[in-house]
Amino acid sequence: MLVKGKSNDEQDDDPWRNISAGDLAAAINRALIEDREETPPSGRVFVPTGEVSLRSAFLAAAPGDKHTQAVANSLLEEIGDIQETLSRFTDAPPERVVYSSVSSSMVSGSKGFFAQG
Numbered sequence: 001m002l003v004k005g006k007s008n009d010e011q012d013d014d015p016w017r018n019i020s021a022g023d024l025a026a027a028i029n030r031a032l033i034e035d036r037e038e039t040p041p042s043g044r045v046f047v048p049t050g051e052v053s054l055r056s057a058f059l060a061a062a063p064g065d066k067h068t069q070a071v072a073n074s075l076l077e078e079i080g081d082i083q084e085t086l087s088r089f090t091d092a093p094p095e096r097v098v099y100s101s102v103s104s105s106m107v108s109g110s111k112g113f114f115a116q117g
Helices: 008-012 021-030 054-061 066-079 082-086
Strands: 032-034 046-048 095-102 109-115
Touching (some): 054 066, 054 082
Antiparallel strands (some): 032 046
């Protein structure tokens, strides 16, 4: 994938240069398994097989050789921002589609799920 504002040399060291949004989604899907013991009224329940985060999905989508994984780790540390990271795959910024807030417990805070337009 070509990244705006990067030289050809930087493009060659981009671990996600040939990765699509579908590849990223597949990496997330591989980190989840269906919980057949849970039977909601509709739909299915999936649970993580380990850590599932945007960072873990980006690392799983990148080629697995040591050099590429090291470059991917370094870039993720450098980027840090979810919008900047996701902008590699789309021109539209992510929008929060689900938002929840808990204020009456010891672990109060806000969570949101983002979707790309």
